[in-house]
Amino acid sequence: MITIKELAQRLNLSPSTVSKALHDYPGIGLVTKEKVKALAKELHYVPNQAAIHFKQQKTFTLGVILPSLLDQFYSLAVNGIENYTMDHDYSVLICQSHENVEREKQLLSIMQRNRVDGLIISVTKNTTDYSHITDLQRSGVPVVFFVRKPTQLPCHNVTSDVYKGALEAVELLIKRGHRRIGYINGPVSWVASTERFLGYRDALLQHEIAYDPTLVKVSDLTSGGNHGAIKALLASPQPPTAILAFKDYVMLDALQYLKKARAATDGQAIEFIGFGALPLFEYLDKQPLASIQEQPYQIGEKAANLLLDLIRNPGAEIPFQQVALPCNLKVY
Amino acid sequence: MITIKELAQRLNLSPSTVSKALHDYPGIGLVTKEKVKALAKELHYVPNQAAIHFKQQKTFTLGVILPSLLDQFYSLAVNGIENYTMDHDYSVLICQSHENVEREKQLLSIMQRNRVDGLIISVTKNTTDYSHITDLQRSGVPVVFFVRKPTQLPCHNVTSDVYKGALEAVELLIKRGHRRIGYINGPVSWVASTERFLGYRDALLQHEIAYDPTLVKVSDLTSGGNHGAIKALLASPQPPTAILAFKDYVMLDALQYLKKARAATDGQAIEFIGFGALPLFEYLDKQPLASIQEQPYQIGEKAANLLLDLIRNPGAEIPFQQVALPCNLKVY
DNA sequence: TTGTAAGCGTTATCAA
DNA sequence: TTGATAACGCTTACAA
8 A cells, every 4th residue: 555655755755745745735846746646646545544534633524323224214314414424525434223222322432432523313212311422422522413302401403393294294184174183103202202292282272173192192113012002093982083103104004904903993994194205105005195204315414514513613602403304294 | 532641641651551451461460450441441531443543554444335225125234244244343334326336436435545444345237347446456455246246357246146036936927827927127237137037037948938038128227217118018919927027116116007007908917026025015005926035134244254254364365255145035 | 845853542562 | 560662644833
């Protein structure tokens, strides 16, 4: 591997001159500059990032921790992050927590060893203690939460405006004549669950429909949990005629369950709306009424944008940014 | 950020002693060792990887280049790679080419700057010139191709045994009485396309069914290309009664097209088999006959395994490894 | 316009 | 059992 030192030797120059020439540093003779660049190209000189990072005490790298890349929501978000960072000459270190808190802690440590300049994170289902994250922050690494954010902790974060998303979805259901509208919620510890729930409830109240707690069930978002929730809803004395689901996958599981136990609904079709508007819906034979489309790519972009701003203004006491990108009700 | 030097000062030791103590280097007093470790913990000492990489002239990092993480096949493969490398104290630098050759070249350069110890790559649709990759190899970085491999270039690679997968799929169709079986192939420049095709053709020949080239169409794997291919098959004088598809997505597009143009099939249902066995199939109302399940996770694992072996035996003239993992016909 | 020298954090070699 | 020293590749303030 060819180094600046070697280039310098071959050209009878000093390493610093070569370095400057390669970076178009002002005050280097045009002839020298060209000579250096030519030789660098000829010998396939490739700068050693490890050395640069080491010298600069900066890695120009953002850490990204997310639950799983199998969820298209997150792979889209990664694309948004990557594109933004690429354009700004940063790179990303992507890691999956697989919803495992221990692993999340390990990853935080990896991020720290690698001296990432900042961190973008969507915490696991089970993260309640954020000390591993606040420790990192305290050591001077700015952190932006995305999609999933802590309940109490004040922080920078980028999410979807799921409150409004849920509100609009339920309004659509009401407009279509539904009065008994169920909701299958996600883990109650999540802000995202509360917000969706409030949108659901407020839509009802705004249209003078009493809020009935028996129409709300919680799922842990596993298939089993989803099946359990729909089953419970069907078992209520007056089952819902329409259901809002925390995620499209929840809805799909519910539909699957219904197909098997359809007798219970008296042949009445239940109308569904979920969050996600996943690409795979294009291929479903029987599409749902609608889906609330979030903007994962833009969430990623915005999170990266925010984080780079924080990195570039180190001392600055920037107040905690809370960005909520709009959702879009996609009617099929 | 606390450094070894600081730990040394505080303990009135030399940096080298501290370094050795932290690494359980033999010949360090037990007392010293404990003292060092205790202080390191107390002050939250975190080693600086950039410095270590720089010093060791090794990054303990594998580069991974793949077309897109949106394809679950690849996110599963990444999981396999990650798990294997984690267990062996390596990390991964994951990048997406988005089927863009120029970007692929850029990424190679990024990998080189970052001095990855090895590269796992699935090239883009359009990569025909491999010089950017062979250049990297020549500079001493071992490379393992996965999923997509070059036609001519001898290389280490890990793929699926799609020949056998296609063969078994077509045999199933034949057993079910089909005699006119179509095949929608992927880009002809891919080895994976040729292999599938040969499996398709050999299955026919082994059952004494003449191979009819008009029943084979090529798609570029875009929705448009897929629709075009199925349309062409339907337009043939004797349309197929069953179709093998290069990928499940091809099959889904074909099914979608059929739904719209179903008149053309005279109400005869065409039976399909594709490659992939994607999780989303669980949610389809009308499931295909079968799908050929590949093992992306295991492919990733094996590729990482192979690459680490290559890294660990630098000089060794290891003959090119060609691993093909079995496919499994999943009948719905 | 170019060169000198120091230093980033860590570790390996050798000496004490 | 511990310490001194050099080196990894690069950048930059300062000197020439």
